[in-house]
Amino acid sequence: MIYTVTVNPAIDYIVQLKNLTLGEVNRMDYDNKLPGGKGINVSRILKELGHENTALGFLGGFTGDFVDNALQGLGLQTSFTRIAADTRINVKIKAQNETEINGQGPAISEAEVQAFSAQFEQLTPQDTVIFAGSLVPSLSNDFYLDLIKIIRSKGAQFVIDTTGESLLKTLPEHPLVVKPNNHELAELFGVQLNSIADIVANARKLLDLGAQHVLVSMAAEGGLMVTKDHVYRSEAPKGTVINSVGAGDSMIAGFTGTLTKTNDPQEAFKYGLACGSATTFSEDLATREKIEEILPQIKITEWHE
Ligand SMILES: Nc1ncnc2c1ncn2[C@@H]1O[C@H](COP(=O)(O)OP(=O)(O)OP(=O)(O)O)[C@@H](O)[C@H]1O
Numbered sequence: 001m002i003y004t005v006t007v008n009p010a011i012d013y014i015v016q017l018k019n020l021t022l023g024e025v026n027r028m029d030y031d032n033k034l035p036g037g038k039g040i041n042v043s044r045i046l047k048e049l050g051h052e053n054t055a056l057g058f059l060g061g062f063t064g065d066f067v068d069n070a071l072q073g074l075g076l077q078t079s080f081t082r083i084a085a086d087t088r089i090n091v092k093i094k095a096q097n098e099t100e101i102n103g104q105g106p107a108i109s110e111a112e113v114q115a116f117s118a119q120f121e122q123l124t125p126q127d128t129v130i131f132a133g134s135l136v137p138s139l140s141n142d143f144y145l146d147l148i149k150i151i152r153s154k155g156a157q158f159v160i161d162t163t164g165e166s167l168l169k170t171l172p173e174h175p176l177v178v179k180p181n182n183h184e185l186a187e188l189f190g191v192q193l194n195s196i197a198d199i200v201a202n203a204r205k206l207l208d209l210g211a212q213h214v215l216v217s218m219a220a221e222g223g224l225m226v227t228k229d230h231v232y233r234s235e236a237p238k239g240t241v242i243n244s245v246g247a248g249d250s251m252i253a254g255f256t257g258t259l260t261k262t263n264d265p266q267e268a269f270k271y272g273l274a275c276g277s278a279t280t281f282s283e284d285l286a287t288r289e290k291i292e293e294i295l296p297q298i299k300i301t302e303w304h305e
């Protein structure tokens with residue numbers, strides 16, 4: 001079973017207007033509320049692809065009820081821990097350009113954390129846990145790492161989509177895959193990445209530090225997969241960009257779902273790329289139909305120095 005963990009879910013409040021003028025009263029042309037949070041997005045794409053999964057995390061208040069109902073409506077399997085405080089609302093403004101205003105997230109009590117963490121005792125070596133998204137301020141920076149240690153003690157795999165020090169700390173526990181984008185990779189090692197060779201050299205550092213597979217996403221430039229013996233590259237298919245929210249989550253879902261099913265990293269990379277682009281070309285997250293439309297356009301080649 002694949003589990004996704006969204007510690008800090010959200011209602012993604014999508015607001016569309018032609019022009020946003022700061023300091024003025026602006027009127028929306030269109031708005032929509034979607035269940036959001038990176039792990040939840042991963043779960044939604046996994047489900048589209050037919051990979052059985054359960055979404056875990058914390059939900060509270062009327063906003064938490066909204067997210068829960070929306071996920072039930074989508075037919076997602078969930079096991080969220082209820083909390084007293086309200087789940088956050090993240091504002092996504094689509095005007096001349098895209099602006100996101102994400103909430104910090106609710107406080108989570110020690111008892112709520114205990115109830116959540118107890119679920120990890122049931123894991124088996126057949127399970128994979130995907131952590132994605134920010135922590136809430138009341139949790140320690142080692143929250144993911146402590147859970148990862150439990151996961152590894154059960155022989156299960158984990159995937160983590162985070163950045164900076166929080167990512168580096170998890171590498172000795174051998175994540176199945178990590179997926180920084182090229183900017184995050186540069187920041188992680190305090191370097192400038194001026195060429196594919198630079199990106200590959202720094203992605204290799206993540207392998208050396210313990211990651212089993214490294215993907216580097218490069219938005220409209222496509223992506224790279226770096227393994228011990230090979231580097232694969234793909235351009236991104238061309239299309240009209242409608243929504244960039246969730247492209248990275250979709251890539252993680254496509255890659256991890258396919259890898260755990262087929263054990264074929266190249267096939268998994270292909271699905272990851274197709275899911276990322278399919279979401280970019282959709283209003284909400286990609287549907288299976290859109291992913292299947294994009295899949296034949298993905299061409300992976302081996303990259304050599
Ligand atoms: N403009 C685009 N055109 C085509 N494909 C895209 C585009 N943007 C993203 N993708 C696809 O989605 C993948 C993931 O996107 P990106 O590199 O933006 O991840 P990210 O920075 O984690 O995204 P986000 O945080 O916005 O979800 C890319 O590797 C690419 O395959």
Ligand SMILES: O=P(O)(O)OC[C@@]1(O)O[C@H](CO)[C@@H](O)[C@@H]1O
Binds near residue numbers: 010036037245249
């Ligand atoms: O604040 P975080 O947890 O880093 O990111 C949360 C978020 O921006 O990520 C998703 C897109 O990747 C959205 O659904 C959600 O609002």
